[in-house]
Amino acid sequence: MNKIFYLTTPLYYVNAKPHIGHAYTNILCDTFARYRRFRGEKVFFLTGTDEHGTKIEKAAREQGKDPRQYVDEMVPQFKELWSLLDIRYDHFIRTTDEEHKTVVKNVLQQLEKAGDIYKAAYRGWYCTPCESFWTKLQLAGGLCPDCRREVQELSEENYFFKLSKYQSWLVSYIKENLEFIQPEIRRNEIISFLKEPLEDLSITRPRSRLSWGIDYPTSKEHVVYVWFDALVNYITAAGYSVDATRFENYWPADVHAVGKDIVRQHAVYWPIMLHALGLKPPKKVLAHGWWTMAGAKVSKSRGNAVDPAELVKKYGVDAFRYFLLHEVTIGNDGAFSEDLLAERYTTDLANNLGNLWFRIASMLEKYFGGKIPVIRQSHTGDDLLEKSFRLWDDVNQAMKNYDPRTATSKIWEVITRANQFIEEKKPWVLARREKDSDDQGLEKVLATLVECVAHVGGILSPFLPETSEKILKRLQLESELTLDQESFSKRWIKEKNKIERGEALFPKLDEEKAAS
Ligand code: ME8
Numbered sequence: 001m002n003k004i005f006y007l008t009t010p011l012y013y014v015n016a017k018p019h020i021g022h023a024y025t026n027i028l029c030d031t032f033a034r035y036r037r038f039r040g041e042k043v044f045f046l047t048g049t050d051e052h053g054t055k056i057e058k059a060a061r062e063q064g065k066d067p068r069q070y071v072d073e074m075v076p077q078f079k080e081l082w083s084l085l086d087i088r089y090d091h092f093i094r095t096t097d098e099e100h101k102t103v104v105k106n107v108l109q110q111l112e113k114a115g116d117i118y119k120a121a122y123r124g125w126y127c128t129p130c131e132s133f134w135t136k137l138q139l140a141g142g143l144c145p146d147c148r149r150e151v152q153e154l155s156e157e158n159y160f161f162k163l164s165k166y167q168s169w170l171v172s173y174i175k176e177n178l179e180f181i182q183p184e185i186r187r188n189e190i191i192s193f194l195k196e197p198l199e200d201l202s203i204t205r206p207r208s209r210l211s212w213g214i215d216y217p218t219s220k221e222h223v224v225y226v227w228f229d230a231l232v233n234y235i236t237a238a239g240y241s242v243d244a245t246r247f248e249n250y251w252p253a254d255v256h257a258v259g260k261d262i263v264r265q266h267a268v269y270w271p272i273m274l275h276a277l278g279l280k281p282p283k284k285v286l287a288h289g290w291w292t293m294a295g296a297k298v299s300k301s302r303g304n305a306v307d308p309a310e311l312v313k314k315y316g317v318d319a320f321r322y323f324l325l326h327e328v329t330i331g332n333d334g335a336f337s338e339d340l341l342a343e344r345y346t347t348d349l350a351n352n353l354g355n356l357w358f359r360i361a362s363m364l365e366k367y368f369g370g371k372i373p374v375i376r377q378s379h380t381g382d383d384l385l386e387k388s389f390r391l392w393d394d395v396n397q398a399m400k401n402y403d404p405r406t407a408t409s410k411i412w413e414v415i416t417r418a419n420q421f422i423e424e425k426k427p428w429v430l431a432r433r434e435k436d437s438d439d440q441g442l443e444k445v446l447a448t449l450v451e452c453v454a455h456v457g458g459i460l461s462p463f464l465p466e467t468s469e470k471i472l473k474r475l476q477l478e479s480e481l482t483l484d485q486e487s488f489s490k491r492w493i494k495e496k497n498k499i500e501r502g503e504a505l506f507p508k509l510d511e512e513k514a515a516s
Contacts, residue, residue: 005036005043006238007255010262011050011095011230014074015059018081019305020336021259021291021298024324028288028404029257030087031325034462035399040482044250046237047082048093049075053226054128054205057212067212071096084309086317086465093237095214095229104224104232105217106241107277108203112218116162116276122202125151129301133202147301156209159222160200166272167198173271179284181267182402183331186260186287190267201269203228231270235279253282255402260287260331286402289333291324298336311341318464319345319506325404325463342509353415353456354506357471359422360449361501367431372450372475372497373443384421385448387414388455392488395459408463411456418452421445450475450499454492458483467505474500 009025012018026047033045051071060070075094082089093100111117124133127144134144134151144151171194174180174187181187204222205213213223234253239246258266263285271281290297298305311320323341326348328334364370391414398406430442457471458481472479476497 002042004250005033005041006250006253007032007043007045007257008234008237008253009047010256010258011048011093011233012078013053013055013300014049014051014071014078015055016300016305017074017077018308019298019300020308020311020324021305022078023081023085023308023320024291025257025259025288026082026087026089027085027321027324028330028402029255030085030089031321031404031462032255032257032399032402033090034088034465038462038481038483040484043090044237045089046091046093046234047087047089048091048233048237049078049095050226050230051075051094051096052213052223052229054210054212055226057210058128060212068096081308084312084317085321091237093233095233097236099242100229100233100236101214103236103241104214104229107232107235107273108217108224110241111161111273111276114276116165117159117203118162119157119159121155122158122160123153123155124202126154127151135199156206157221158202158206159204159216159219161203161228161273162276163201163269163272164198166275167194169275170194170268170272173275173281174267180271180281181263181285181287183287185331186263186267186285190263193264194268198268201225201228227265227269228273231265231273234270234282235274240279252280255284255286256282257286257288260289263287286330288330289328291334291336293336295335306336306338311338315341315345315509316466316506318467319349322349322408322464326408327405329405330402345506345509348412350504350506350508352412352419353467354504356415356419356422356456357453357505358501359419360446360453361474361499363427363446364450364499365501367427367442367446370498370500372493372495372499373447382421382425382448384414384417384452387417388452389489391455391459392483392485396485399462404463411459411463414452415456418449418456422449447493450493451491455488458488458492470502470505474502476500 007029009029012022029045033043036043056071057067060067063070079092124135125139126133127147127149129149130144130146132144132146138145139151140148143149174191181190203225204216205225207221207223210223213226214229216222216224234256235251238250256266266285274281292298293306296302308320323344364372391411394410395407398410425445427442427445430445453471454475454477457468461468461481469479475493477492
């Protein structure tokens with residue numbers, strides 16, 4: 001059996017509703033997943049929620065709720081947003097799932113048996129919002145080096161996982177497998193972090209301080225540290241320690257997509273945990289950048305989050321997806337503003353793609369009563385058709401590198417070219433001329449255009465699934481496509497196909513929207 005293409009998002013903390021940053025990671029992964037399915041590959045796309053730990057316990061307490069009740073109320077907000085954004089995941093994992101708790105316990109028992117866990121006193125400085133312990137040297141002027149908030153000094157007995165034992169293995173692994181951490185800037189950061197000796201990882205919290213966590217299997221006084229618990233999710237979902245056949249078919253994961261804030265956990269702790277278990281590291285940790293607003297990272301705690309659901313209501317799901325996928329190169333930060341989204345909507349979507357569809361459909365209605373002309377000679381003296389067929393290779397090349405920005409740019413080059421082609425060929429002039437001649441100019445021009453827009457509609461399906469489906473259905477073509485290079489580089493329109501113009505693909509924004 002072919003190995004499943006397995007990709008994951010981080011499991012999001014449920015202490016606030018999801019914002020544009022979470023939407024971004026899930027839209028990227030959804031696009032990668034759809035793209036693979038589109039090529040006929042079997043895919044397992046995992047997302048979910050991280051539900052234990054101090055942060056969640058505190059948020060529940062603030063609302064006077066029991067943590068279990070609180071997390072159960074928060075999870076639907078994530079699922080609803082994913083449905084609104086057309087995120088077609090295969091499984092939604094919650095760290096409170098019973099199966100996950102079993103796997104975490106199995107993992108810990110295995111590591112204890114292997115001698116990779118020991119108990120010791122721990123003295124450190126703890127930052128509650130970040131769930132991080134810091135050594136004195138790591139503190140920034142006595143504050144948390146990540147968020148610059150106050151830290152508390154703590155000394156307690158905990159269980160430790162021997163990260164340090166595997167440090168040299170990890171350094172060689174990273175250097176020998178350059179595709180493991182991407183982009184390069186993140187790999188270099190991790191390599192330089194690993195120049196200092198790694199400290200072992202405290203993987204428990206005393207129950208007296210935190211009760212909302214997975215029970216530590218061999219001590220009633222401890223619960224498992226939230227990051228250790230959460231990382232294990234990636235093998236829980238693949239069936240580790242409960243379903244060997246499934247696991248073999250799923251692991252190693254092909255991509256863990258994460259924000260640049262959590263690379264260390266995914267590219268240092270996690271591969272070492274896996275290696276200690278005798279398992280392979282994931283093939284790739286792909287770290288994207290941050291969306292910022294007014295110069296600051298969009299975050300729950302800063303309260304500057306824009307509500308993705310509101311943006312979808314105003315601009316539609318595909319416009320939101322297009323903006324996030326196209327605006328920045330993966331890995332770089334992007335400045336989000338609604339003005340910019342409105343501008344892209346108008347220029348790239350309404351005026352370019354929307355207009356192309358409208359012109360082609362209107363001309364077919366006007367000149368051929370909605371029927372698509374049969375072409376006796378297909379040559380139009382233009383490379384538009386070739387360019388449309390070549391989109392397969394261009395998009396493939398970009399998506400091999402997890403680069404939806406380049407992929408969408410290539411698609412928009414063809415859309416722009418098709419609009420120019422209409423200007424050059426002037427079908428309205430050809431229509432007048434043909435009344436008195438047997439010249440097939442008009443038919444050839446429109447047949448070329450309609451093939452072009454059909455192929456654009458097809459290749460858009462991983463990126464803008466709703467628009468893709470509309471275009472294909474309006475041309476009476478199959479909208480759940482599975483394609484390869486050969487089937488893509490063919491004419492799709494048959495004699496029987498009729499075109500339906502339909503509503504504007506991207507209606508004009510009203511004044512209020514455009515001005516906001
Ligand atoms: O870190 N721009 O959860 P979390 C882009 N539970 N992406 C952003 C972003 C922004 N401004 N803000 C958040 C956790 N993200 C852990 C993960 S995994 C086993 C456990 C996205 O709710 C980005 O993917 O804080 C980032 O890594 C993630 O949300 C952090 O989500």
